[in-house]
Amino acid sequence: MAKQRQRPVRQESVFQEAWQTMNRDLNRVLPEKMRSRPGKQRFVLWAFLLELLALGLLGGGLWHWWSG
Numbered sequence: 001m002a003k004q005r006q007r008p009v010r011q012e013s014v015f016q017e018a019w020q021t022m023n024r025d026l027n028r029v030l031p032e033k034m035r036s037r038p039g040k041q042r043f044v045l046w047a048f049l050l051e052l053l054a055l056g057l058l059g060g061g062l063w064h065w066w067s068g
Contacts, residue, residue, distance in 0.1 A: 022048065 026044055027035050034040065 019044075 022044055023040075026040075026047075030040075034043070
């Protein structure tokens with residue numbers, strides 16, 4: 001019997017996958033009222049930016065303290 005070659009699954013964009021994962025995680029955390037709200041995408045984007053900023057500031061502070 002000959003082996004059949006399977007076609008590789010087409011991978012989505014990393015950003016699309018991250019966006020879908022973040023939306024799925026937030027759906028678990030957000031109240032029912034906010035899940036279907038039209039402003040949810042804006043909220044997710046702001047939450048991501050604030051998280052990035054907070055982690056950047058925290059990491060920068062730790063780096064200055066460590067190398068200090």
